[in-house]
């Protein structure tokens with residue numbers, strides 16, 4: 001391993017953290033993994049990836065930690081925890097960061113960087129990462145990868161001096177993923193990229209929980225299909241009201257690509273099944289609030305959000 005290669009820390013080694021961390025480590029990067037409930041399993045048996053794209057991959061031994069204080073200072077920190085853990089993880093991120101480190105939130109939702117920024121030292125760069133991938137954990141240390149895999153990065157805030165430096169750092173991050181065989185692009189407008197991703201996550205994540213169904217069943221039924229399209233349209237209209245522009249025929253393209261996907265249960269479905277908190281703040285509350293701030297209401301999405309809040313409160317307690 002060349003000492004010029006950046007050191008990478010994975011904060012939260014679940015489906016996303018495990019997948020990208022393993023791929024980066026297999027590509028020769030010095031990757032350190034922070035774990036919680038799965039620490040013992042991963043320290044004993046390593047990480048395993050069952051990928052429909054990359055085949056079966058394993059990493060053993062794993063540089064695994066249960067305490068960020070034991071991690072070496074990392075140049076890049078990839079946060080793979082759920083957005084619901086971000087506030088609690090802020091001191092952990094700061095502890096694992098090398099001076100001037102780049103922190104990337106590999107998470108769904110809106111405004112997640114805005115919420116974390118005030119809790120991080122100003123000297124750290126903060127970026128967002130939009131992961132287009134279908135992965136889940138099947139058992140401790142084992143990640144199932146059904147399809148896709150790309151990560152698009154955008155700069156949020158930090159000590160970068162100007163647009164050119166922001167762009168250069170974002171491209172540097174993107175290059176790490178590309179070196180590990182993962183598609184990646186640097187995006188100039190993180191907010192735009194986050195809204196674009198929400199067009200998929202807002203309908204499917206919530207409906208998978210409420211209707212207890214994966215993408216194949218949701219796409220096969222005329223009623224759920226119509227509902228998905230109506231919800232997508234509300235997200236697109238909200239983004240437009242905010243002055244953003246979605247790609248041409250975006251909804252049609254998403255419907256077609258979802259029709260082609262293997263049956264997929266979004267991460268919110270797994271959270272519900274495992275009685276973990278749902279990412280309602282990032283995926284519903286923040287977009288509703290951003291749209292409302294410019295006078296745009298999303299009634300179907302508000303109803304979806306209220307039903308999910310009810311179900312989440314009951315599930316939690």
Ligand SMILES: NC(=O)C1=CN([C@@H]2O[C@H](COP(=O)(O)OP(=O)(O)OC[C@H]3O[C@@H](n4cnc5c(N)ncnc54)[C@H](OP(=O)(O)O)[C@@H]3O)[C@@H](O)[C@H]2O)C=CC1
Pocket residue numbers: 011012013014015016017034035036037038080081082083085088089106107108131132133134135136137266267279
């Ligand atoms: N799964 C997918 O296909 C996709 C997911 N996403 C997004 O990626 C993000 C991550 O999702 P996903 O990987 O599915 O989630 P997972 O639940 O699989 O992974 C989250 C991981 O974070 C760990 N974690 C949480 N808090 C801490 C802590 N304090 N210390 C150490 N570890 C911690 C969890 O540990 P523990 O097991 O102990 O709880 C778990 O290993 C979400 O925002 C999701 O919406 C985006 C695109 C696709």
Ligand SMILES: CC(C)(CO)C(=O)C(=O)O
Pocket residue numbers: 108131132133134148197200201264266267
């Ligand atoms: C299914 C997919 C690819 C949608 O973009 C995804 O990334 C997600 O579940 O968040």
